[in-house]
Amino acid sequence: MTPPPAISDAVTIELNAVLVALTENQPLVLTLDDGALLPSGPFATEHPTLQSGVRAWVERQTQHPLGYVEQLYTFADRNRPASDGRRRVVSISYLGLTRERLSAGARDPEWRSWYRYFPWEDWRAGPSPLVAQTILPQLSAWADAAGDVAQQRERRQRIDVNFGDGAENWNEDLILQRYELLYEAGLVPETQQERHRATVPTIEPVPGMPMRHDHRRILATGIARLRAKIKYRPVVFELMPPAFTLLQLQRAVEALAGRPMHKQNFRRLIDQQGLVEPTGASTSETRGRPAKLFRFRREVVLERAVQGTKLPLSRPI
């Protein structure tokens, strides 16, 4: 079935990492080159597996063991097959979670809040004004500029599904689709990198720091995966210190999800899932009543089978 590969079909593998840490309620991502790139490394002969390749060079760079690693996506679309004899690059991206951040001295690599790249994704203090005041109007104009009426309707619907009305129906998981929509609408600087800058009318881009190549897209993919995953797997704990208060845990989840949560219900959820156990100690770092300290119950990684199902199953016959 598979014919022997031609020389010209050889590619080079590049590994990209979305490496996430959490400090002072900010979700941080490791960047290079003044924030313009995600760290990446080659997949070399000495690596037995892809994941060990990622671990190897990330740990060398950050000087810290990488707790959790998960494959994100494989892209080969960035550069067309080169006719000049240079090999095509296939990039495989990974999401990594780590507890400690790099010593602050170095300027490059640097940890940055991911909300610098996606400011409209931070709804922790309520609906982002950026969405209602800047993004929705611009997207609206883009929808109106569509060729025919059918396309207009489709655009409006996509905008509505992904961005809501600026106040309600915000779904934090849709970060990737939102970025892609902005990209299509020409509202991020990356769009203009791609095409002939002269012919595309230069629109004022939406606030948010761009990255080179498709790295901001990869970052969005990583955030989307993480935001989805915290809902059914206890991955937050990879980012937490060994002992923490429930409020600290809540702030961590809020930082990742970009949304505020209901304190008492958050505790109820954590509690009834048996995710944590008290260490016995408590802390009074903040002003009010001292909070009990908890630790993650490692066992639950084994215990918990996701039972969640949205299908109307019937009892075993």
Next chain:
Amino acid sequence: MTPPPAISDAVTIELNAVLVALTENQPLVLTLDDGALLPSGPFATEHPTLQSGVRAWVERQTQHPLGYVEQLYTFADRNRPASDGRRRVVSISYLGLTRERLSAGARDPEWRSWYRYFPWEDWRAGPSPLVAQTILPQLSAWADAAGDVAQQRERRQRIDVNFGDGAENWNEDLILQRYELLYEAGLVPETQQERHRATVPTIEPVPGMPMRHDHRRILATGIARLRAKIKYRPVVFELMPPAFTLLQLQRAVEALAGRPMHKQNFRRLIDQQGLVEPTGASTSETRGRPAKLFRFRREVVLERAVQGTKLPLSRPI
């Protein structure tokens, strides 16, 4: 950051496809070589993107347009970096859904029920006797054979999470983890391919047809993805004819999930999600009261933002 790639780091990309169709309530997968392989093709210079590469050779093979395509996973672990100068192979796998099956004449490629490969995954007629009578006892023996007590406990827990007790707590999404567990326990023939056959005591493998290389694992990955996805995205319809009854739709979902569902509740779910609309016609192919025919409302792909969240969000401030 990325040093210029050495010649030896060049790899060849192989694309694998888990191509699914549905006929007479059986979930079918396209196989080659008497069922021992998944179809695969090279990623060649002429393909602009990975996905177009997959589409190109799958459509050529099946003579049918491929509705839905989704990337599954990228493996590079199968073969260690070759010292003999042959290039390493990285395989990128895709899940594809198609409505029509290949003309039945050809013997190769061939559509086969995926339950031939994973017979223990079919719980449509109630708990699989294979699990309770064959698999659990063998896994139990494997757990007992562990080195120390801690490892025994861990193995027992993993078995329990993934296989339940043979009657309750079956989670159809865990198909990949179950296969991996059986692999580790040496209960599938593939295990013995890998290692030195002489030294590993040959245990009677669990029923279920093996595949070459890691193709059964890739198949499990595809099924797992599909089983998870039907719960929050209307992908079943990619496998349905243009018009269908609600019972046919239910049987399709049951075929994929490998579990029976509650008829009335299934209808309620479909109904309140507005996934379908009546065509006006009805059918009396079966005996009882004629059933109304429905069609999928294409619009919902746009309409539906997944709202599902398991976090205790609070109302926007």
Next chain:
DNA sequence: AATTAAATGCTCGTTATGAGCATAATGAGG
């Protein structure tokens, strides 16, 4: 001692979900 900031406990209404009863509309068999 009063005030303030958290932590923590508990209740309430709404919705989603699992189960099952009841009725309707056909074809098959007598």
Next chain:
DNA sequence: CCTCATTATGCTCATAACGAGCATTTAATT
């Protein structure tokens, strides 16, 4: 023609999950 088997479809009920918010407790601060 009548009865039965079979499938479709409508509806109710109990329970669990979830969003909201009130009330109480416990410390630091003023």
